[in-house]
Amino acid sequence: VKLAATSIKDMVILNIGGEKYTTTVDTLTREKDTFFTALFSKESQLERDPNDGSIFIDRNGKIFIYILEYFRTNTVPNNIMQDETLLNSLFIEAEYFRLYDLMDRLGVIYFPNGSLLQPTHQRKLNEIYGKIYQRWELIYKASR
Template sequence: MAKDSDSSSLVRLNIGGKKFCTTVDTLTQREPDSMLAAMFSGRHTVCRDPENGFIFVDRDGKHFRHILNWLRDGVVPTLKDCQYSDLLREAEYYQLLGLMDGISDVLNKRKKEEELDTELTRIDIIKCIQSERVRFRGVNLSGLDLSKLDLSFVDFSYACITNVFFSRANLQCAKFRDVDAEGAIFRSATLRECEFTGANLRRALLTGANLQSANLQDACLIDSSFCQADLRSAHLQNADLTNANLEGATLEGANLKGAKLSNTNLRGANLQRAYLRQVNLRDTHLEGAKLDGANLLGAIR
């Protein structure tokens, strides 16, 4: 164990097997409220490999070079749209709020400058939602920026909404049955009582979203992020939450019967009175989770 008190000292990092070398200044100055800044602020101790001095972080190192370059010069990298979802996930983990906002700005600018290969535009959507009944069943909306719109009660069933931005949108009671929403971003969106039955939400970001009483039965939620999301009384029967991140999420009274929770992060989650009967929790991360009153009859732990 050693403290990094010298702000100009070299730091050797092993991020999921990929090795990097940087300085404490780089890790602490641009994003002083980040997890990395906290680690190397001098207030904490960090564990080093006694043989080579590397500090190990259990994350995918594929995009960490972009993290370091952001911390060095404050420039968001030029990537394909699908790669930004992965980088955004890493920025969220390291609590790099500036990078998260920068990625959103780049994608919004790109959407305005380029002609989208979709059937409708944001302006078309705004015109449509002014009518009494709105349905986009089976429509290709991939890549659109629909953030902050009132899309409550809209029917998106069977639509392609891959990489769509729904951040802070009002989607209460909207229908997403069997949609392809891979990589979609629902950060801080209102999704109360929404139907996601059979939806593909692989790699989707639902951080801070309100999903109270939402129906996610049979949904594919692999590698999705629900950090700090409100999933009270949500229906997650048979949902695939493999590698999903629900750290700090509220799942009070949620039904997870038959859900797949392999390598699912439920650290600090509220699972009070949740239905976990006969669920396999052997490979689930439950450190600090609240399980008071949860139905764990027959659960594998």
């Protein structure tokens, strides 16, 4: 996806489920082939709020702060690892926004010592079976 050359460094206001975040297009498009690269591509026609110019995205605004922090720092905050509900919510949002690198990191947190079905294998299964966001789960693991 080719990004509009004039908008790469521009500041943008996102209204995610009622929570407003200010960042740059450059920050949001650090990963390739995501929701945001499509959103800010030339093909996409952005609808902005006439009052503040924000772009509304109907997703979980409380969780988006972690996604934005991931874009800014390329890290996952430590508190995510201790909170399974938060971890699951962040994984769901990462799937929606097509943030595969973040999903890989969160998958490692889910199964830190797992030897079966690493995130890269899950993506390969999705490719083989024509799925986009199928979450594969291990239902039985025999001892070695």
